[in-house]
Amino acid sequence: MAGFVGPPFPAVTTPFFDAVVIGAGAAGLFCAAQAGQRGLRVLLIDHATRVAEKIRISGGGRCNFTNQELDATAPQRHFVGANPQFARSALSRYTPQDFIALLRRHAIPFHEKHKGQLFCDRSAEDLIAMLLAECAAGSVQRWQPCAVKNVAFSAASPDGTSAGSYHIDTDRGPVTARSLVIATGGLSIPKIGATDFGYRLAQQFGLPLVERRPGLVPLTFDGTAWAPYAQLSGLALPVAISTGLGKKGRSTFHEDLLFTHRGLSGPAVLQISSYWQPGTPIAIDLAPGTDLQDALRQGKARQSRRLLANELAQWLPARLADAWCAQDTQWQRPLAEAADRALSRLGEQLAHWQVTPTGTEGYRKAEVTLGGVDTRALSQHTLECKAQPGLYFIGEVVDVTGWLGGYNFQWAWASAHACAQALAAR
Structure with a gap:
C-alpha cells in the first residue's frame, strides 16, 4: 500500500531580535526601554517571577533612586573600583537631573531625605511601574520567569554578508540576537534571586574579573x-x-x-x-x-x-x-x-x-557586590566588550560600585542609557 504523503511541516524559525537583555532589574529594564524606544526589536529575559526586586526593597520600600550631589566630572569621589574614572563617560551623559525629568513626566512625587538622596514619596512600586511603562512604550517583549540555559556566538561571515549573532537557548525556546546585554547584577541578597550568571558568562567569553566581595555591608x-x-x-x-x-x-x-x-x-x-x-x-x-x-x-x-x-x-x-x-x-x-x-x-x-x-555579614546583608567584570575589557563610552562584538555588560555586574545614597542606581541608569544609545547606533 502506498504511503500517505501529507503537506510538509511548517519550518520552525528562531525568533530574531536586535538585542536581548538578560536581567530585569534597574539597569536591564531601563536599557531595554531606551533601546526599544529607539526603534530596536528588544527581548528582556529574567529568571525571577517578579521584576526589579532590588528596587522594590530599596530605601525601606521607597527606593533611593539617585543622588543630586553626584559629580559626574569626578566619579572617584563617590565610586569604588579598580578604575572609578571609567564611570565618568556614562554618568556625564545621563545625569540625576535626566532621571528626575523622567519621573516628573510620569508624575511620580519624590523628596530629598539626606545629603542629596532622593526617594519616592509613596512607594518604589511607582518607579517599577514607570520602568515597565517605558518598556511598553518601546514595544519590549518580556519573558519572565525564563531561565537561560546556554549562550553561543556565531562570528560574522568572512565576506561580510552576515553580521555576528548570539544564540540564546532558554526555557521558552531559542532566540537569536545581533547584540546581547548582560544586566544580571551581583551576588548581594541571594534571597531575591541574585546569581553569578553574569560573571560566568563573562568568563565564557574570556573577560577578566575583579575579585568579588560584599559591599555596603555590616x-x-x-x-x-x-x-x-x-x-x-x-x-x-x-x-x-x-x-x-x-x-x-x-x-x-x-x-x-x-x-x-x-x-x-x-x-x-x-x-x-x-x-x-x-x-x-x-x-x-x-x-x-x-x-x-x-x-x-x-x-x-x-x-x-x-x-x-x-x-x-x-x-x-x-x-x-x-x-x-x-x-x-x-x-x-x-x-x-x-x-x-x-x-x-x-x-x-x-x-x-x-x-x-x-x-x-556577607552577601545576605550586603546591598551591593564589589568587583565584577574588569572595566579594562569594556568600552567606556558604550559598555561593549572590546574583544567580543555585540556583547555588553551594564549595572552592578561591572566593577563600578557607588556609595550608599542612590549612587548605585544612578550608575544603573547611566550605564543602561550609554549601552542603549550604542545599540541604537549599530
Missing part, C-alpha cells in the same frame, strides 16, 4: 571581644569613621553608626565597608566635633560630683557612656575624683576607638 567582630558592646544592640549615634593609611589612602565618612549583636552597622559602617580590607582596623570618633579630653578637664575644674558616665551622657548616649566606663574602675567614680591621666585616656579612646572587624 561588619562583624569576634564574639568574646564584642561581648561588652553586644548589650548596646539597637543604639545609634553620629560618628566619624575611617580606614586606610595616609592622607591619600584614608577614607572617612560622617554618618550614623548602629550597634548590633554581632558588630556594627548603620550608614557609617556600610559606607566604610566598601573601603575596609580584611585584617585592617577601623577608627571611630564617637563624639565628632567635641574635644572630650578638654570637656572632661573643664568638668573636673568645676569640681563636678557627677559620675564620669553621667558627665559623658552630655555628649554620648547614656547606654554607651555606662558601658564604656564599666570597662575600667578608674572611670567609675565622680569626675572631681578621677585622675587626669584616666580622663585623658578616656577622652582619647572615645575619640579614636580603633577596632578590627573579623568579617562581614
Whole structure:
C-alpha cells in the first residue's frame, strides 16, 4: 500500500531580535526601554517571577533612586573600583537631573531625605511601574520567569554578508540576537534571586574579573571581644569613621553608626565597608566635633560630683557612656575624683576607638557586590566588550560600585542609557 504523503511541516524559525537583555532589574529594564524606544526589536529575559526586586526593597520600600550631589566630572569621589574614572563617560551623559525629568513626566512625587538622596514619596512600586511603562512604550517583549540555559556566538561571515549573532537557548525556546546585554547584577541578597550568571558568562567569553566581595555591608567582630558592646544592640549615634593609611589612602565618612549583636552597622559602617580590607582596623570618633579630653578637664575644674558616665551622657548616649566606663574602675567614680591621666585616656579612646572587624555579614546583608567584570575589557563610552562584538555588560555586574545614597542606581541608569544609545547606533 502506498504511503500517505501529507503537506510538509511548517519550518520552525528562531525568533530574531536586535538585542536581548538578560536581567530585569534597574539597569536591564531601563536599557531595554531606551533601546526599544529607539526603534530596536528588544527581548528582556529574567529568571525571577517578579521584576526589579532590588528596587522594590530599596530605601525601606521607597527606593533611593539617585543622588543630586553626584559629580559626574569626578566619579572617584563617590565610586569604588579598580578604575572609578571609567564611570565618568556614562554618568556625564545621563545625569540625576535626566532621571528626575523622567519621573516628573510620569508624575511620580519624590523628596530629598539626606545629603542629596532622593526617594519616592509613596512607594518604589511607582518607579517599577514607570520602568515597565517605558518598556511598553518601546514595544519590549518580556519573558519572565525564563531561565537561560546556554549562550553561543556565531562570528560574522568572512565576506561580510552576515553580521555576528548570539544564540540564546532558554526555557521558552531559542532566540537569536545581533547584540546581547548582560544586566544580571551581583551576588548581594541571594534571597531575591541574585546569581553569578553574569560573571560566568563573562568568563565564557574570556573577560577578566575583579575579585568579588560584599559591599555596603555590616561588619562583624569576634564574639568574646564584642561581648561588652553586644548589650548596646539597637543604639545609634553620629560618628566619624575611617580606614586606610595616609592622607591619600584614608577614607572617612560622617554618618550614623548602629550597634548590633554581632558588630556594627548603620550608614557609617556600610559606607566604610566598601573601603575596609580584611585584617585592617577601623577608627571611630564617637563624639565628632567635641574635644572630650578638654570637656572632661573643664568638668573636673568645676569640681563636678557627677559620675564620669553621667558627665559623658552630655555628649554620648547614656547606654554607651555606662558601658564604656564599666570597662575600667578608674572611670567609675565622680569626675572631681578621677585622675587626669584616666580622663585623658578616656577622652582619647572615645575619640579614636580603633577596632578590627573579623568579617562581614556577607552577601545576605550586603546591598551591593564589589568587583565584577574588569572595566579594562569594556568600552567606556558604550559598555561593549572590546574583544567580543555585540556583547555588553551594564549595572552592578561591572566593577563600578557607588556609595550608599542612590549612587548605585544612578550608575544603573547611566550605564543602561550609554549601552542603549550604542545599540541604537549599530
